[in-house]
Amino acid sequence: MKYFVVFAICLVAVQALTDEQKEKLKKHRSECLAESKAVEEQVDKLKTGDFTNENEDLKKYTLCLMVKSELMTKDGKFKKDVALAKVPNAADKPTVEKLIDACLANKGSTPQQNAWNYVKCYHEKDPKHSILI
Numbered sequence: 001m002k003y004f005v006v007f008a009i010c011l012v013a014v015q016a017l018t019d020e021q022k023e024k025l026k027k028h029r030s031e032c033l034a035e036s037k038a039v040e041e042q043v044d045k046l047k048t049g050d051f052t053n054e055n056e057d058l059k060k061y062t063l064c065l066m067v068k069s070e071l072m073t074k075d076g077k078f079k080k081d082v083a084l085a086k087v088p089n090a091a092d093k094p095t096v097e098k099l100i101d102a103c104l105a106n107k108g109s110t111p112q113q114n115a116w117n118y119v120k121c122y123h124e125k126d127p128k129h130s131i132l133i
Contacts, residue, residue, distance in 0.1 A: 076111025
């Protein structure tokens with residue numbers, strides 16, 4: 001079943017994005033790299049599912065992307081309604097919702113940890129459809 005949740009990071013199925021969306025994601029990535037002070041090489045490793053370099057700067061980066069993509073508030077609350085509204089095929093929404101719910105179950109003690117836990121979980125559960133930008 002093909003579906004995607006655009007989360008700029010975030011987590012997206014890049015093949016389904018328009019050129020405009022891709023440009024917006026590049027801009028968010030650049031802004032979040034600067035704001036978080038994350039090491040670009042470590043951010044690049046996240047794309048392949050390498051979450052071994054867990055550190056505060058990477059956590060800040062994931063939160064920044066989630067916030068800029070309007071999928072999370074600055075205080076770490078996930079906007080499930082926004083995420084589900086971005087699913088293009090209504091038939092896919094129940095599957096996406098289950099995946100979101102599963103990934104929201106692992107709460108962190110900070111907004112950054114919430115974002116990190118969510119992004120990591122989503123990638124682990126569906127690496128084919130999630131690419132960290």
